[in-house]
Each structure stands twice: as structure tokens, then as C-alpha cells.
Amino acid sequence: MSAAHASHQSSLRQLFFAWIGLLLLTALSVWIGREFHAQDGLQPLVAAVLWLKSWLVLRFFLEGRSIHIFFRRVLHTFIAITPICLVVFGLWHE
Numbered sequence: 001m002s003a004a005h006a007s008h009q010s011s012l013r014q015l016f017f018a019w020i021g022l023l024l025l026t027a028l029s030v031w032i033g034r035e036f037h038a039q040d041g042l043q044p045l046v047a048a049v050l051w052l053k054s055w056l057v058l059r060f061f062l063e064g065r066s067i068h069i070f071f072r073r074v075l076h077t078f079i080a081i082t083p084i085c086l087v088v089f090g091l092w093h094e
Contacts, residue, residue, distance in 0.1 A: 018060035025053050043090025047083035054079035 029049045036042045058064040058075055067075075 015060055018056050021056055022053055025049050025056075043086050047086040050086065051079065051083040054082075 029046065032042070032045050032049065036045065058079060062075070064072055064075060
């Protein structure tokens with residue numbers, strides 16, 4: 001087996017596990033929505049799941065590890081804004 005083939009298999013394995021992680025996090029968010037509907041503390045849970053899913057997409061599907069540091073910081077800031085807004089507006093609404 002060549003080094004390129006092994007690297008390709010490793011890359012596909014990482015993408016597969018990232019995809020499985022996204023599916024599990026989606027199932028977790030459905031469960032959270034059913035169990036904690038309209039209860040206190042729902043916003044931080046949803047925000048955490050949202051941040052994890054965004055981080056997985058950035059790292060494995062947008063190749064966030066190989067882009068310039070400036071753009072990486074911009075993307076990390078962008079994926080942090082929505083979860084922070086969810087928590088802040090959830091606290092403000094109460």
C-alpha cells in the first residue's frame with residue numbers, strides 16, 4: 001500500500017467519524033428539544049451542540065486546519081457568535 005493511499009484512507013476515516021459525530025449531535029439535539037422543551041437551561045445545551053457541530057464542519061469539511069491563521073480566526077469567531085447569542089438572548093428573555 002502506498003503512502004498516498006494510506007493517507008487517503010486515513011482522511012476518509014476522519015471524514016466518516018466526523019459525519020457520524022454530526023449525526024449523533026443531530027440526534028442529541030432532537031432529544032434535548034423533546035426532554036427540555038421550554039425549560040430553563042435549554043439555551044446553553046443547544047448552544048453547546050451548535051458550537052460542536054460548527055467546529056466539526058469547520059475542522060473536517062472546510063479544512064480549517066490548513067487555511068491562513070487570519071481566516072481561521074475569523075471562522076472560529078463566526079462559529080462562536082451564534083451560540084453566544086443563543087445564550088445571551090435566552091437569558092435576556094427570561
